[in-house]
Amino acid sequence: MANLPILQFEEKIVETVEKNPVVVIIGETGSGKSTQLSQILHRRGYTKSGVIAVTQPRRVAAVSVARRVAQELDVPLGEDVGYAIRFEDRTSSKTRIKYLTDGVLLRESLSNPMLDDYSVIILDEAHERSLNTDILLGLMKRLVRIRTSNFKVLITSATLDGEKVSEFFSGCPVLNVPGKLYPVEILYSKERPVSYIESSLKVAIDIHVREPEGDILIFMTGQDDIEKLVSKLEEKVQSLAEGSCMDAIIYPLHGSLPPEMQVRVFSPPPPNCRRFIVATNIAETSLTVDGVVYVIDSGYVKQRQYNSSSGMYSLDVVQISKVQANQRAGRAGRTRPGKCYRLYPLAIYRDDFLDATIPEIQRTSLAGSVLYLKSLDLPDIDILNFDFLDAPSPESLEDALKQLYLIDAIDENGAITSVGRTMSELPLEPSLSRTLIEANDNGCLSQALTVVAMLSAETTLLPGRSKPNEKKRKHDDSNLPDGSGFGDHIQLLQIFECWDRYNYDPEWCKENGMQVRGMVFVKDVRRQLCQIMQKISKDRLEVGARGRKSSSREDYRKLRKALCVGNANQVAERMLRHNGFRTLTFKPQLVQVHPSSVLSTDNDGMLPNYVVYHELISTTRPFMRNVCAIEMSWVAPIKRKIEKLNVRKLSGGPASSVKEPEKKTELSKNDAEAPVVSENVES
Ligand code: ADP
Numbered sequence: 001m002a003n004l005p006i007l008q009f010e011e012k013i014v015e016t017v018e019k020n021p022v023v024v025i026i027g028e029t030g031s032g033k034s035t036q037l038s039q040i041l042h043r044r045g046y047t048k049s050g051v052i053a054v055t056q057p058r059r060v061a062a063v064s065v066a067r068r069v070a071q072e073l074d075v076p077l078g079e080d081v082g083y084a085i086r087f088e089d090r091t092s093s094k095t096r097i098k099y100l101t102d103g104v105l106l107r108e109s110l111s112n113p114m115l116d117d118y119s120v121i122i123l124d125e126a127h128e129r130s131l132n133t134d135i136l137l138g139l140m141k142r143l144v145r146i147r148t149s150n151f152k153v154l155i156t157s158a159t160l161d162g163e164k165v166s167e168f169f170s171g172c173p174v175l176n177v178p179g180k181l182y183p184v185e186i187l188y189s190k191e192r193p194v195s196y197i198e199s200s201l202k203v204a205i206d207i208h209v210r211e212p213e214g215d216i217l218i219f220m221t222g223q224d225d226i227e228k229l230v231s232k233l234e235e236k237v238q239s240l241a242e243g244s245c246m247d248a249i250i251y252p253l254h255g256s257l258p259p260e261m262q263v264r265v266f267s268p269p270p271p272n273c274r275r276f277i278v279a280t281n282i283a284e285t286s287l288t289v290d291g292v293v294y295v296i297d298s299g300y301v302k303q304r305q306y307n308s309s310s311g312m313y314s315l316d317v318v319q320i321s322k323v324q325a326n327q328r329a330g331r332a333g334r335t336r337p338g339k340c341y342r343l344y345p346l347a348i349y350r351d352d353f354l355d356a357t358i359p360e361i362q363r364t365s366l367a368g369s370v371l372y373l374k375s376l377d378l379p380d381i382d383i384l385n386f387d388f389l390d391a392p393s394p395e396s397l398e399d400a401l402k403q404l405y406l407i408d409a410i411d412e413n414g415a416i417t418s419v420g421r422t423m424s425e426l427p428l429e430p431s432l433s434r435t436l437i438e439a440n441d442n443g444c445l446s447q448a449l450t451v452v453a454m455l456s457a458e459t460t461l462l463p464g465r466s467k468p469n470e471k472k473r474k475h476d477d478s479n480l481p482d483g484s485g486f487g488d489h490i491q492l493l494q495i496f497e498c499w500d501r502y503n504y505d506p507e508w509c510k511e512n513g514m515q516v517r518g519m520v521f522v523k524d525v526r527r528q529l530c531q532i533m534q535k536i537s538k539d540r541l542e543v544g545a546r547g548r549k550s551s552s553r554e555d556y557r558k559l560r561k562a563l564c565v566g567n568a569n570q571v572a573e574r575m576l577r578h579n580g581f582r583t584l585t586f587k588p589q590l591v592q593v594h595p596s597s598v599l600s601t602d603n604d605g606m607l608p609n610y611v612v613y614h615e616l617i618s619t620t621r622p623f624m625r626n627v628c629a630i631e632m633s634w635v636a637p638i639k640r641k642i643e644k645l646n647v648r649k650l651s652g653g654p655a656s657s658v659k660e661p662e663k664k665t666e667l668s669k670n671d672a673e674a675p676v677v678s679e680n681v682e683s
Helices: 006-018 035-045 059-073 102-111 131-145 162-168 196-210 223-239 260-266 322-335 344-350 369-378 394-406 417-422 430-441 445-456 488-501 506-511 514-534 553-566 633-642
Strands: 022-029 053-054 081-085 088-090 097-101 118-123 152-157 174-177 183-190 213-217 248-252 273-279 291-298 298-305 312-321 338-342 572-574 580-583 590-593 610-618 621-632
Touching: 006 081, 006 174, 022 035, 022 162, 035 053, 035 059, 035 097, 035 152, 053 059, 053 102, 059 081, 059 097, 081 322, 097 102, 102 131, 102 174, 102 338, 102 369, 118 131, 118 590, 131 152, 131 369, 152 162, 152 621, 162 291, 162 298, 174 514, 183 322, 196 213, 196 223, 196 273, 196 291, 196 338, 213 223, 213 322, 213 445, 213 633, 223 248, 223 273, 291 322, 291 394, 322 338, 338 445, 369 394, 394 633, 417 430, 417 633, 430 445, 430 514, 430 553, 445 488, 488 514, 488 553, 488 621, 506 514, 553 633, 572 633, 610 633
Parallel strands: 022 152, 022 174, 053 097, 053 118, 081 097, 118 152, 183 338, 213 273, 213 291, 248 273, 291 338, 312 610, 590 621
Antiparallel strands: 081 088, 298 312, 572 580, 572 610, 580 590, 610 621
16 A cells, blocks of 8 residues: 555645645556545545545445545544445444445435535546536536635546546646556457457466466456356366466456455455456456456447437447556556457557547436436526536437426426425435335335335346346246236335245245345335435325235235336337337337336236336347336326427426427327337337
8 A cells, every 4th residue: 555656646636635626636547546545635634624525436436445445544444434325324423534426425415515514525436427426526616616615626537538627627737646557568359259258268268378477357248248257267277287377266346246245356366376357347447456467358348328319228238448448458557567458459449449438428318317406406507507527418408308397307397396306305216206206195105115125226136137138037937926917016016025924034035036135135225215205205104114014906006006107208008019019208119028027928928008117228129127017097197298298398498408309299199099100110
């Protein structure tokens, strides 16, 4: 730790921070920005007048760095040094250095817009350009104008264009902390391999057999590929003749690993042992693994992208940018000269890779952020003239406004409603917070809390649900409930209630293929959401911390109705002549029920006439994930609302930058009973 590059610049950093409200610090990954800056300022007395907050775009990084800093300061985690991520707060009144996700800081600023508990806010990993960090940049710009004393903002980044950020903050100083990177030899493949897994395997084993000691870091796109490669590597390493090369340990590293598995990569390997770390882009800049000398770079990353004209998410494997490629290569040169094996030709890097990664704000749904900005109620801030480092497209703002209007969060003039205000207090995406509020009004809050908690933890629950191409276990293979023909939300409710009847027995989870850790998390999330609802609800809530042991069909009906209101922008109707559904609210799309759904015909499900879905995702085809049957009479008011929709008014009048859509709506003319496929639908 003593020789981290940033520590040699301590005096310069402190002096610059002393004289300026905002400072940008650019430093190589591993130079000590995340772990040391907070400690430097703590040593220099900045925690006397408030807490030092350090934001991280990733939950894993917030936890891991807080843990490290607590260790370095030799204090118990959660006291002087703590962390706060959504649904998990490990801080106390003693906390002086607080690591938190950027989303959590945004939420805190709702209840305390001046953020006056904090003397310093460090926006770390700004190069990741997460949506939340981008919004925080705008808010910080405003805050430093208002809080003129006792307040410092630092923006740190591994690769960010420092000048651009400095310009954004009226020419604030930019400090460059030169890293001590050793040279990295870059080796390109002649062509792209047919299989990245096989090719990575071959290169890794070649290195292991031929090259001197040093760990190997392999970048894969996601958990599935990581697991496959890890098992192939294990097999291969075992088959090598004993004594022919050094020992090997193989570690996966991705965001869904339990924390204790993630931190294993930080402990040094035993002597004469090479580590293979198979990671997602989490190891690009968020987590620095020491000891890496060889990097294998597939050139790809898995990215969630949102298409605002179709309302559809896709999880695409896309090419990385040049910046990312160079970050990956840099991981090889931290301890001594290294090698980076790029599994793509130089020409592809040079001609096809984008220079920089596209910021999240330009590839995600903005409904949550627009609602957030509207709920801030700051007279000088509104969504259309918000000061963004890179502005989102008018289409995505328009899409967000339409979504919010359909779920009653804003009125026809674009003003936030009281429902919208309550929604913004819940740490959930808009459709889920709207569902909870509706459920509270019609007496099924307990059930809705369970479903929302289950959806929030879904990827850690049922293996089949998180993997788009894998079918969920058929219900006759296990004793899991099947949603009684109403769909996935009801099934999620029934699963939790079933577990409750077994007194939250971990054995029950194991027997039924559910992840114990995930279910325990659901229970905790449910409890927290219940507390928040208690706080914000004017009426006394009739809901216990434990939920119901068994809901009736009438409860299901109420819950489905609440889900319909909360997901009014995500309704689809059955196509009689096609084996699928057509979405109602966006440009009509022909979509299908995801094979993982209990309603899927693959699972012998019966298709209802109307459904709401939690998410539209394009894999091989457009699929609705987490689907729930609703009734036709509930859809009528939504259709009327869609017909009335006037985007220009929503965005605050003619002066707005949001364009009127070219065709007002193709949806209204369609007959609910015999939907017509519109031209832009591909069947
Ligand atoms: P930067 O933010 O500039 O990328 P960091 O402060 O994250 O740098 O890392 C500085 C050093 O601390 C690195 O050598 C890294 O390996 C180490 N480090 C960071 N987090 C942990 C952790 N949780 N456990 C052990 N070492 C860590």
